[in-house]
Amino acid sequence: MPAERSIACAAFAKINLDLRVVGVRADGYHELRTTFQSIALADALTFALAPGPFRIVCDDPECPIDERNLVWQAAKLVWTAAGRHGVPQGVAVTLAKRIPMQAGLGGGSSDAAAALTALASLWSVRLSRRRLHEMARSLGADVPYFLEGGTVLGRERGDRLSPLPNRDGAFVVIVIPRFGVDTRQAFAWWDQEVGQVRHRESVGQVAITNDLQRVVAARHPIVRTLVAALQRLGAFQASLSGSGSAVFGLFATRARAERAARVLRRRHPRRRALVTRTLDRAECRKLAAK
Numbered sequence: 193m194p195a196e197r198s199i200a201c202a203a204f205a206k207i208n209l210d211l212r213v214v215g216v217r218a219d220g221y222h223e224l225r226t227t228f229q230s231i232a233l234a235d236a237l238t239f240a241l242a243p244g245p246f247r248i249v250c251d252d253p254e255c256p257i258d259e260r261n262l263v264w265q266a267a268k269l270v271w272t273a274a275g276r277h278g279v280p281q282g283v284a285v286t287l288a289k290r291i292p293m294q295a296g297l298g299g300g301s302s303d304a305a306a307a308l309t310a311l312a313s314l315w316s317v318r319l320s321r322r323r324l325h326e327m328a329r330s331l332g333a334d335v336p337y338f339l340e341g342g343t344v345l346g347r348e349r350g351d352r353l354s355p356l357p358n359r360d361g362a363f364v365v366i367v368i369p370r371f372g373v374d375t376r377q378a379f380a381w382w383d384q385e386v387g388q389v390r391h392r393e394s395v396g397q398v399a400i401t402n403d404l405q406r407v408v409a410a411r412h413p414i415v416r417t418l419v420a421a422l423q424r425l426g427a428f429q430a431s432l433s434g435s436g437s438a439v440f441g442l443f444a445t446r447a448r449a450e451r452a453a454r455v456l457r458r459r460h461p462r463r464r465a466l467v468t469r470t471l472d473r474a475e476c477r478k479l480a481a482k
Contacts, residue, residue, distance in 0.1 A: 199240075202237075205302060208229075217349070226346045227356065230343075232470075238285070240283065246284075248263055250286075255293065274316075274317045282315075287303065296375075296438050298338065301337075304335050308328060333350045343357070343359050343473075355473065362442040365467055367418050370462055381407040408435065418456075425448075425452035
């Protein structure tokens with residue numbers, strides 16, 4: 193069979209159903225306990241063999257297309273794993289950005305995970321599952337999660353993963369404020385306010401909470417306002433996702449979710465309100481390859 197000349201894939205966003213900051217590790221990272229959940233909101237990526245240096249084209253002018261982009265960094269890792277030297281060559285990436293940046297939805301990390309697998313295929317690089325996860329971990333603490341998808345418990349930096357049973361599907365309203373939150377800054381706020389106090393929590397218990405919500409909402413009160421609005425509109429769970437700035441609400445039916453989104457768009461016309469749904473692990477893998 194001829195070698196593949198292009199690969200198109202979807203890189204799904206995530207929400208954090210809960211996020212506990214357990215403490216600060218000796219290496220400076222934060223010890224986390226979080227439940228990741230895939231949602232159907234996705235970036236669309238196409239990786240195509242093309243002459244010349246590796247390059248990225250993106251429809252969002254705010255998205256970097258150089259070495260700052262995790263897709264570019266993933267390409268460098270795969271290129272090196274192939275035993276090649278210098279800058280990556282021979283692939284052009286088209287990125288249709290649908291996941292808002294600095295929103296706590298993991299768009300850049302999901303793109304990176306997609307890039308690792310797609311480029312390994314295009315460049316015929318054989319990577320063991322363990323090696324693939326090591327490369328993902330080096331790109332960012334939540335990148336390994338996007339190689340799994342579905343509902344997953346993350347511990348340590350968030351990169352020690354334990355798949356969880358699929359939860360009942362839910363419809364998700366995502367509200368995007370007009371500001372982004374830098375993850376490092378959010379954890380710095382947590383450090384200032386909480387320090388290295390550890391939360392005592394049983395291993396088997398997952399609380400529905402986000403420890404970063406309080407410190408982010410203290411600087412951006414709209415977060416608290418949006419969470420409360422989603423709860424009043426019928427969300428059975430509402431929270432900041434990750435370090436934000438996105439806020440999500442879970443609804444039992446699409447009709448309730450659509451109604452809540454309409455109300456929020458009317459009350460907060462300068463903020464985006466999207467409706468999507470949760471995905472289980474099998475759906476992620478089926479839908480990721482277009």
